[in-house]
Amino acid sequence: MDQNAKKQAVGRAALKYVEPDTIIGVGTGSTVNHFIDALADIKHTITGAVSSSVASTERLKALGIEVFDLNSVNSLSIYVDGADEVTEHKHMIKGGGAALTQEKIVSAVAKTFVCIVDDSKEVGVLGDFPLPVEVIPMARSYVARELVKLGGDPVYREGVVTDNGNVILDVHNLSIVNPREMEKTINNIAGVVTNGIFALRGADVVLVATNEGVVTR
Numbered sequence: 529m530d531q532n533a534k535k536q537a538v539g540r541a542a543l544k545y546v547e548p549d550t551i552i553g554v555g556t557g558s559t560v561n562h563f564i565d566a567l568a569d570i571k572h573t574i575t576g577a578v579s580s581s582v583a584s585t586e587r588l589k590a591l592g593i594e595v596f597d598l599n600s601v602n603s604l605s606i607y608v609d610g611a612d613e614v615t616e617h618k619h620m621i622k623g624g625g626a627a628l629t630q631e632k633i634v635s636a637v638a639k640t641f642v643c644i645v646d647d648s649k650e651v652g653v654l655g656d657f658p659l660p661v662e663v664i665p666m667a668r669s670y671v672a673r674e675l676v677k678l679g680g681d682p683v684y685r686e687g688v689v690t691d692n693g694n695v696i697l698d699v700h701n702l703s704i705v706n707p708r709e710m711e712k713t714i715n716n717i718a719g720v721v722t723n724g725i726f727a728l729r730g731a732d733v734v735l736v737a738t739n740e741g742v743v744t745r
């Protein structure tokens with residue numbers, strides 16, 4: 529099975545976590561796009577969605593799914609999103625598509641985080657995928673110097689402006705042996721909006737598409 533077919537399979541598999549008459553949180557990326565497309569089949573059973581990006585909002589609306597402002601919603605039953613890396617502890621690196629901050633906010637509101645990936649995303653230790661860090665533009669050089677002190681090699685993602693008007697530094701060669709501590713340490717640097725480690729609030733369920741079908745971790 530090729531990677532796109534795996535993404536499609538795992539996107540559809542997440543439908544079983546969607547409860548009727550609820551508002552669901554929706555992430556961003558190529559895997560979630562398959563979930564959104566599958567969601568269209570059951571759109572009349574849900575109240576609507578809260579989205580984590582302009583791109584996902586547009587896709588949801590195009591399929592006739594109502595998109596709510598997070599400030600008008602008290603709780604979300606589930607949040608469904610992909611990841612760039614995920615461990616057996618359900619810790620993740622996210623933000624390859626620059627949507628990490630809104631993803632972290634929307635997922636924080638949800639009772640259950642359902643992570644959907646193909647098996648290429650499973651890793652023993654986080655960090656082979658360069659860690660995305662969203663930064664206030666004026667702080668870019670300062671934050672980069674601080675990230676070097678942590679042992680990383682930050683690279684400015686040229687030409688990318690996030691949905692929040694900020695920039696992204698992708699941190700290579702970072703040894704993330706303790707994801708929860710690293711998540712806190714990087715978030716404490718002045719000028720960092722958030723970083724792409726999702727460990728303080730990891731996933732609750734990880735669905736992985738393999739050649740043998742979708743398995744639940």
Ligand SMILES: O=C[C@H](O)[C@H](O)[C@H](O)COP(=O)(O)O
Pocket residue numbers: 555556557558559560609610611612621622623624625626627628631
């Ligand atoms: O900012 C983007 C998100 O964190 C995505 O969920 C992540 O990059 C995975 O995307 P994809 O499903 O396209 O591999």
